Amino acid sequence: MDVKTLCLGVLIRGEASGYEIKKQLEEGPLAQFCRAGFGSIYPALGQLKAKGLVTWSEHSQEGRPDKKIYRITDQGIAAFRKALRKEPSDDRVHSESLFMIFFQGFLDSGRAAEIVDAYRETYRQIATRMRVADLTEAPAGHRFVHAIGQSIYEAIVDAVERNRHLLSEDVDKKALATEK
Amino acid sequence: MDVKTLCLGVLIRGEASGYEIKKQLEEGPLAQFCRAGFGSIYPALGQLKAKGLVTWSEHSQEGRPDKKIYRITDQGIAAFRKALRKEPSDDRVHSESLFMIFFQGFLDSGRAAEIVDAYRETYRQIATRMRVADLTEAPAGHRFVHAIGQSIYEAIVDAVERNRHLLSEDVDKKALATEK
DNA sequence: GACAAGTTATATCAAATCGATATATATCAA
DNA sequence: TTGATATATATCGATTTGATATAACTTGTC
Incomplete structure (x- = not known):
């Protein structure tokens, strides 16, 4: 393609x-x-x-x-x-955010939490935008692809929220430091 | 990156x-x-x-x-x-399968359903593989990224199943043709 | 009213990346 | 025995990226 x-x-x-x-x-x-x-x-x-x-x-x-x-x-x-008419190739995903979080141990303290929060916010916005789109007139292919996309973005927001605690040690320290 | x-x-x-x-x-x-x-x-x-x-x-x-x-x-x-330490760039996704399904109207009859079934199966396998992975020893970053990935793949399988009916007109015809 | 920032519009270019291919051998299944 | 898959490095043309150049209008802010 x-x-x-x-x-x-x-x-x-x-x-x-x-x-x-x-x-x-x-x-x-x-x-x-x-x-x-x-x-x-x-x-x-x-x-x-x-x-x-x-x-x-x-x-x-x-x-x-x-x-x-x-x-x-x-x-x-x-x-x-x-x-x-060709065979579709495999999906390719390139995510620098996830790459960086994967190597959390090499990141500055609190940085992983920062990246993850920005990541969540990005997809929250996209998901919101997609939720209000009107596709009643659109052909089936459009509706299908839109539905898959929306599901993925909502799953990301949800999964980030459910797993954020894994990276939160740093954050709590940082939050405390900012408060004082 | x-x-x-x-x-x-x-x-x-x-x-x-x-x-x-x-x-x-x-x-x-x-x-x-x-x-x-x-x-x-x-x-x-x-x-x-x-x-x-x-x-x-x-x-x-x-x-x-x-x-x-x-x-x-x-x-x-x-x-x-x-x-x-740089800012992570936005995620990039490249999916020929979804591109093709988007243009369902230009595909041969039944082809969209074929692509979608292969798509579902690919992610079903990946999701299954990820579900059995043992990460109890892995660092937080690994566990986080793994969890996000698994959620996405499961969301895809789920969303394809929930929305496959949008593309099924052709399929039913095809199924009938094959049966006889 | 001035200034910065963003939008509309085309285009180029070096560097990076992709995808296919070449070379060689081993192994395993049909 | 034929073909497919795995181990291993490497090259190469074509494609793509990301940055930059040019130029004027629009929009928002102090």
């Missing part, structure tokens, strides 16, 4: 500029399990253009650089369908 | 060869949220060697290439502690 396929996935839902593709990958419903930066999106769009999988039109804007709106072609749709 | 830091993290728990580092990153307790291939591990070890953060000794073996055992140095430990 390279960035080219990711772009096709965004464009199949509607035309967009490179900038808008990145925004959708960050804020849209795909954000939970996809990611790409400008450094890969712009070259990807260039390659898609060269292969005829997307067309584009330039819209000049005052003050800002021209906006290039990309639109998927029939060939692009076919290529996207083909990409979806 | 680059591969150099990942290698130091493995080596701080005991000496290992490049091959063994990869195995630990795949099968060990770090596997849940880390990943690296040979193409990044061997160059990383080379750089760590050059910086004096690890030492190595060659052990000749019959039939197989010489095994190079790497060991972290005091400088390496210091560098690892320093790396742990």
Whole structure:
């Protein structure tokens, strides 16, 4: 699942500029399990253009650089369908927070608790945002993926709360120090 | 959190060869949220060697290439502690399975259900494996991270079961076709 | 009203990483 | 015996990351 396929996935839902593709990958419903930066999106769009999988039109804007709106072609749709026919690779998770907590013994005193609290808060916010989303109109695939994501984020918040005591020795000392 | 830091993290728990580092990153307790291939591990070890953060000794073996055992140095430990002092970046999740299910409308009939069943089974196995792990001797950080991971995997299995019906139209047709 | 910070928009580039492949042998199952 | 899996290192092109550059508008704050 390279960035080219990711772009096709965004464009199949509607035309967009490179900038808008990145925004959708960050804020849209795909954000939970996809990611790409400008450094890969712009070259990807260039390659898609060269292969005829997307067309584009330039819209000049005052003050800002021209906006290039990309639109998927029939060939692009076919290529996207083909990409979806491969076997999905295993999920990849990269969590620096959990890596750091794993090595708690090498962290400064109280640092693990700090990281864990920020971690909980991040996922609490995401979970809250997802809970209020309205998907009654969305297709089954969207609803399914949303439900899985929400369950995971709620499980994280819950599990952090249930297990935080494991790291709390330091924290109590720190809390005491701050109080006095 | 680059591969150099990942290698130091493995080596701080005991000496290992490049091959063994990869195995630990795949099968060990770090596997849940880390990943690296040979193409990044061997160059990383080379750089760590050059910086004096690890030492190595060659052990000749019959039939197989010489095994190079790497060991972290005091400088390496210091560098690892320093790396742990940065702010952790946001978690990154990459899931081709969920991406494909999101675009269910573009998948062949019944394919989404197939993917989802394989997905459930993968995490069911991981969750089962984690449930029987004995961590009574492990440090708090290990136990915490293990608990979070287990909760996530169990939440996935559970959520897939609760939401599978959203994708089941196709499946029922397929099941019928197979039965006859 | 001035200044900082954030948003919209494209693009490049070095460094890091991925994924496949090469090389060799041993072992175990079909 | 054929194929698959495991041990072990290593390289290499293609892809991706993360930082940076450029430029002007918008929004909030003192």
